Amino acid sequence: xxxYQRYRFICVDNGLxxxxxxxxxxxxxxxxxxxxxxxxxxHYSGQRAEPIELMAKYFDLGTYYSSVGRTKFIYKxxxxxxxxxxxxxx
Numbered sequence: 877x878x879x880y881q882r883y884r885f886i887c888v889d890n891g892l893x894x895x896x897x898x899x900x901x902x903x904x905x906x907x908x909x910x911x912x913x914x915x916x917x918x919h920y921s922g923q924r925a926e927p928i929e930l931m932a933k934y935f936d937l938g939t940y941y942s943s944v945g946r947t948k949f950i951y952k953x954x955x956x957x958x959x960x961x962x963x964x965x966x
Contacts, residue, residue: 879919879942879943879944880917880918880919880942880943881917881918881923881940881941881942881943882915882916882917882918882939882940882941882942883914883915883916883917883923883927883938883939883940884913884914884915884938884939885913885914885915885927885930885931885934885935885937885938886912886913886935886936886937886938887911887912887913887934887935887936888936888937889936891911891912892909892910892911892912892914892934896934897909897911900914900934903923903924903925903930904916904923904924914930914934914935927940927948927950928950931950931952932952935952936951936952937949937950937951937952938950938951
């Protein structure tokens with residue numbers, strides 16, 4: 877019996893433009909690609925691109941599921957740093 881794997885990535889803030897969708901198509905010819913999602917499933921092999929790299933470049937949320945019980949939820953968190961300066965005078 878083979879392992880079933882499904883990846884789904886979602887854009888929340890900004891959609892994928894035509895060039896980005898073309899880049900994703902080179903990763904998988906069987907993927908379902910829209911302006912906001914990338915979904916693909918595999919039966920005998922795995923994804924050619926690293927999910928973390930896809931998240932960094934294109935997406936905000938991602939899920940992974942396999943038939944052997946592995947599940948992952950991936951999200952992009954941006955850190956916001958603020959600096960405050962205080963000036964004291966007499």
